[in-house]
Amino acid sequence: MAFFTRSAPKLTHAGALVALNAAVAKAEALGVPQNIAIVDESGNLLAFLRMDGAKLLSRETALSKAISAASHSQPTSRLQPELEVKLAIASGGRLTNLEGGMPILFGGLCVGGVGVGSGTGAQDMEVARAAIDALGADPV
Amino acid sequence: MAFFTRSAPKLTHAGALVALNAAVAKAEALGVPQNIAIVDESGNLLAFLRMDGAKLLSRETALSKAISAASHSQPTSRLQPELEVKLAIASGGRLTNLEGGMPILFGGLCVGGVGVGSGTGAQDMEVARAAIDALGADPV
Amino acid sequence: MAFFTRSAPKLTHAGALVALNAAVAKAEALGVPQNIAIVDESGNLLAFLRMDGAKLLSRETALSKAISAASHSQPTSRLQPELEVKLAIASGGRLTNLEGGMPILFGGLCVGGVGVGSGTGAQDMEVARAAIDALGADPV
Amino acid sequence: MAFFTRSAPKLTHAGALVALNAAVAKAEALGVPQNIAIVDESGNLLAFLRMDGAKLLSRETALSKAISAASHSQPTSRLQPELEVKLAIASGGRLTNLEGGMPILFGGLCVGGVGVGSGTGAQDMEVARAAIDALGADPV
Known part of the structure; x- marks a missing residue:
């Protein structure tokens, strides 16, 4: 019986800055x-930026998307569409299937998430994907 | 690359009181x-008043309407109708498209928001509009 | 009676990234x-980074320092030493005079704050000062 | 055995506006x-105003002072000095004995409180007293 396991690799702050800039x-x-x-x-x-003119309340939706993607190791857009409201409420408001959240996977292991909010769902997703791609993370 | 920019004008407390009284x-x-x-x-x-007999919990809806209108530079009634519940939850409960929130625009720039709650949606919107009009803000 | 005034300049996200990197x-x-x-x-x-190995709870102290410095247009180390606990509690936990918070002043006007947390007070302050200096903000 | 009692008089919103303006x-x-x-x-x-240039975090201290004064029917400056921190924490952060909170008493009954924050303790108290006086409330 093992009390400790090898963990997933961790995303460094250098990596987080590269993803943010991308x-x-x-x-x-x-x-x-x-x-x-x-x-x-x-x-x-790990890292955050609000760009000039971005909607203020979308700060929280961006964070919810990042947490949701990291929690479920899935893009937010693939999370259960039919249960969303009940799950969202039961998770303390954080779980969302709004487009724009992407998990960061490395060697098949989830090391984090990116969430983007203030544009359309398609724009948010495209920006999140740019962050993932800049890291050379597993394609999702 | 500019580190600082000229921002929007600011609503003064004198202006906020005029809007409140209107x-x-x-x-x-x-x-x-x-x-x-x-x-x-x-x-x-900036400013708040609960009138005699106004519903207690509508204090929070009035505040959410004001913040949503300021965040998105739009009347709350024009925010996305189909995503409202998901967005409301993912934004920590603040983003709403209930009628009664109006942005305060001056020279095309958003300087704040007014939110009104305790009446019908139409009454709330009419009262919010009276506040905007008293400021000579841009028509919305 | 003026309803609107010209406000302070705003810190751009380009500026926030320069400060963060510095x-x-x-x-x-x-x-x-x-x-x-x-x-x-x-x-x-506006911007945030947690560096590899930084203390997790210092995220909140860093944020409190940044908000306190911006709120009071003063380095946190200069805020009232004798009232600190009372003020901290009465402000909902955000007001702090821990070292490591610096206001960002531009032309004498406060445009924001930087807060740093996980080192000693002196280290936190030195890192916050590096961020201010990189912006060419007013010396504090 | 009476299940219901006569209540205290209530402060009207007209009164709150008079106090706010004073x-x-x-x-x-x-x-x-x-x-x-x-x-x-x-x-x-009931009513709130943040004046141009007032410290942002003092919004919460002003509210804590108003609630404390109304809760205890006493100026905040007279509340127990030696137990303040324990009581502040145990009350969820709201109970404070910082200067600047005054109860609104009418015919010996407490109908509310005024809290003021952003100046020195003496300035805060003087402004709170002006609000009480404008209402013709009982001297405190």
Whole structure:
């Protein structure tokens, strides 16, 4: 019986900054200001940026998307569509299937999540994907 | 690369009091007591009044309406109808598309929001509009 | 009676990223991992980074320091020493005079705050100062 | 055995506005911007104003002072000095003996409280007293 296990690799702050900058570059290319949140595999905030003109309340939705993706190791857009409201409430408001949350997977293990909010769902997802791609994380 | 920019104008407390009094006068003319909240462009409370007989819990809806309108620079009634519950939950409960929240725009820039709650949606919106009009803010 | 006034300049997200990177560089030079929070003049989060190995709970102290410095336009180390506990509690836990919070002043106007937490008070302050200096903000 | 009793008189919203305006006038005369909160006998917010330049975090201290004064039917400055921290924490952070909270008494009955925060303790108290005086409330 093992009391301790090898853990997943961890996303470094250097990696989080690279992901954040890639997301900003993509958002600028799209011409849409965004809130960008990057969390670790425990849902704790690693890095954040609110771009000029991004919607204030979308800070919380960006964070909810990042935590949801990290928690479930899935893009938020694939989480259960039919149970969303009950699950959202029962999770203390954090679980969401709004588009724009992507898990960060490395060697098949979840090391965190990226959440983006202030644009359309498609824009949010595209910016989150840019962050993942910049890390060379597993394709999702 | 600019580190600092000129921002939007700010709503003064003198302006907030004028807006508050105009909202009260309109609510009295309609014969419906209201909770009236005025926030700045960052969603922080500037002025508030609960009128005699206004519903206690509508204080929070009035505040959510004001913050939502300021956050999105839109009347709350125009925010996405189909995503409202998901967005409300993912934003920590603050984002709402209930009628009665109006952004305060000045020269095209958002300087805050007014939220009104305790009447019908139409009454709430009429009272919020009276606050905006008293400021000579941009028509919305 | 003026309803609207010209406000302080705003810190851009480009500026927030420059400040964040300068703080990271200073923390690396000191060999101490840090939580770094940058808020706007209203206390809303603009940028954040938790460095590898930084204390988890210091995320909240870093944020409290940033908000306190922005709220009072003063380094947190200069806030009233004798009233600190009473004020901290009465402000909902956010007001602190722990070292490591610096206001961001530009042309004499407060545009935000930087808060740093996970090192000693002196290290936190040195890292916060590096962020301010990188912006060319007013010396404090 | 009586199941219901006559209640205290209630502060009207007209009264709350008069108190708020008197507090603003006094703060302007003193040249110190303030956060001013007026609550009913249950501690629920009736009226609020944040003046231009008032410290952001003092919004919460002003509210705590108003609630404390209404709760204990005493100026906050007279509340127990030696137990303050334990009581503050045990009350969920709201009970404070910082100067600047005054009960609103009418015919010996407590109908609410005024709390003021952003100046010195003496300035806060003077502004709170101006609000009480404008109502013709019982001297405290």
